[in-house]
Amino acid sequence: MIRPKLSLRRPLAVLAAALIGMTGAAVVATPAAAHHTTITATAVCDQLSGERVITWKVVNSERDKAATIKKVTAEPSSPVQVLVPGAEAVDLQGVAINRGGFVEAVQRVPGDTASAKLTVEARWDNRRERTNDGTIRLDRDAPCQPAPKCIDASQAKYSHTFDGPNGKATVKLEGDLPLCGEEKQYFTLVSYFAPRPQFATPQYVYGEPDSNFLGGTQTEIELNVGVPDCHTQVDLIWGGVDEVIDPLVEDGPRYGNKKLGERGAPGNRSSGPPGWYNGGSKNCTTPASTFASSCDGTVTVSLSNDGSISKYPVEFEVRGENGWSKTVTVAPGKADNETVVPAENAGKIEVLVEGKVIENGTYSWERPEDCPLPTVTTDADCETFGLTASNPEGGVPVKVEFTYGDKTETRTVAPGSSEKVTFPAGDDEAALVVLPELGLELEVIYAPEGCGGGGGGEEPPGLPVTGAAAGGIAAGAIALLAVGAVLFVLARRRRVHFTA
Template sequence: MIRTRLSPRRPLAVLGAALLGLAGAVAVSAPASAHHTTITATSACDQLTGERVLTWTVENSEQDKAATLQQVTPNPKTDVTVAVEGAPAIPLEGTVVPDGGSVQAVQRVPGDTRSASLTIYALWKKNGQDHTDTGTVDLTRDAPCAPAPKCVDLDKATYSHTFDGPKGTATVKLDGDLPLCGDGKQWFTLVSYFAPRPRFATPQYVHGTPASDWIGRTRTAIDLKVDLPDCNTQVDLIWGDTSQVIDPLTEDGKRYGNLKLGSPGAPGNRSHGPQGWYNGGSRGCTNPASLFTANCDGTVTVALSNDGSLSRYPVEFEVRGANGWSKKVTVEPGKANTDTVVPAANAGTVEVLVDGKVLDKGTYSWQRPEDCPLPTVATRADCDTFTLTVANPKGGLPVKAELTYGGRTETRTVAPGKAEKVTFKAGKDEQATIALPDLDLEMEAVYAPEQNCGGGGGGGEPGLPVTGAAAGVMAAVAGALVAAGAVLFVVTRRRRIRFTA
């Protein structure tokens, strides 16, 4: 606020009586009141020096008389000078203000000055008239002037950042053109996690090595990048170094809160940019797998594993069999389970599911292993009967056997570890057929009685004796078979095997 105050500086000589002197004063002062200067001022802050710069403007009210500024009194008491282009500045005191004109002078005062004034005594050439004016300027509304800072205090610095969670990258930059003061450093850290879901869920475990760097001294910007797991993840850009990293993030554990850049509160809100956190991914951080093994008894053993570089969480498997059979099994990270056995009655189609979805290569139907022992067939024959015995080894499935001789067929189901015997009346047919439809196998057994039955075949009818070399061979073969009591057959699919008894 500018105020102008007029005050007579020099009293007029008074001669005579008081009344006459008073009248003279009025008479003389009247024309003096027409001669005056107007003083105004503006204020600016020099941030290089921290000084407040006052520019005083002194105007001459007279259009036909120049005014000489004979005395200049500033408050505060610092130099008041007039700039002269191309020459050194001159003091305001002694300066002539042309008729109807003005002059500007500059005064530098301390930056915390709250009020300043300038008192000027001016003398006009004609009539010897003089006048004293005072101009003031109120600086209380202005903030104190201070030198421009050359750096930013660590606790007052602000930043801006970018963040790309799906790529695992971020940048942080110090705002403004000034560095941080002294040796101050501000750390920032980018960290990625294994996560159980593509949204926020716990527990989470740090993946790889967090990226951490600082801003300070001549460094005003940094780039950060982290590796992401090939599964569900969380990525956080936080205020601070790696000592701030939380590993693991648990249900009731610590949280980053406003340490995340872009948060609504401090210190995260001291950096301007997008929210510095991300949740995403397209697959779980587990490695569920299944392996099927068919057993000779018709059951299926299912091996469940949760092993591999991605395995960080337990996996709940569901094993489903035919006829509504189901079993749930939980396998911890890095572990396997081989105790799940699907009963033979439910092993038609077996599925392994995780989160309601069938695993890749998670479907199997029982098939008989090639190394399962086959049933054996033994024969015994005399002139009246032809006996066939089917034995089924332990550890396998029951076997259906169809035995046919002389136009008659007998069917037996042979339990594992058991044998079934069928005796036929000897006849003219030279062979019997043994079919095992469950194994897709068919065999033949030759009727060869142990003694000469009169050359006529079965039924006790007389016949010519078998003689010569052929008779000797048959007798030897028959004797061997009787001694062994059984005939073992080569495993063959849909193959007819001929043997003699």
């Protein structure tokens, strides 16, 4: 019968379809129905301790059942603890996880740990148990290092200020960390005498360098030095006073990169302006001259280079009239007293350094007050009136003007010689002797003995008669010598009467 057949096949097909559907549901549901925990982790570096801090997150897969962690295994082995606000941390083992919830626990591992693993065995309310694990890679980052509490002097950075013209500088340790332990870093400020306002040698340290260190609680220093009132160099250098170079000479050592602000180490470890200065407005010498006139017309020029800032030799040029010149080099701290300008060149003298006349460096010969003066003697009789001018040895030639009546005779008397003029006797009672270069005048009365009338013959009334004419002339000559010595010292441009 056909019909029963058909009715049998249909129920069988329906049953087969139902079995396939149930099998598929079981396969899909099995993972969903399996109790498990999901374990993930994050990590940070604790720079205070240098440890990695791993935060493990354990999630309960079951939304309707709580779970209790029965066993915890950590690799590396160190406590895994749940942080409880306001209370002490507790171990992850034994902690309950709410339905569908999670719990976080912290584990500390060494800073160079490459990876970590956490294995958790949990048990649910329906007494099902499951063990799961999670891992985290830690070697993708550099090892965790503790934050430094200080900085090694060899790694420290600095900053500085610099005022070379005024000899001032500051140096400061950069950052918030002091130098480690007992370490110190010295810096020194030093100034020099220099021969030029640009770099030149030799240079000599001026005064005392100022040196101080950074270390311990001292993180900033101020340095001050004196600066000479002349050409100078000022340097801010890396190191203590044992680094100071004195003197700085040609082909000698240099500070180079030790100067702060240089491009190379160690100077480039301090940021700031260039730590060097060259300047000054005048030479580091004290050239001076003094002059002394001699009775013979020469002038001795004394040259000195011994002032407080005389650190270099000075080349003097002494110039006189008529093209006369002499160059003299005087060492620092010394003097030269042997430059004699000849009489014929001593009318105007100049002392120059580097082509410029120095202060108080001009002079002209002046007759010293203690020089012996020329003398005048007479040789008078009834017919003639003779006058003789004598110039002592060691002096200069002297111009003498003799005037009697309407006649004037001029003579130049060389040192150590005499010049005589003779006038015919006349009615004039006196002759005038003038030394124009010395500003001196002498009036000599003509009154020979034994002559009557004005110029000769009878004796004039009122004139003393003491003996022979020759005796009177000799006495008058001696008197003139004596009076003349006083006369020419005290009587400038004065007319003095003397009776011959």
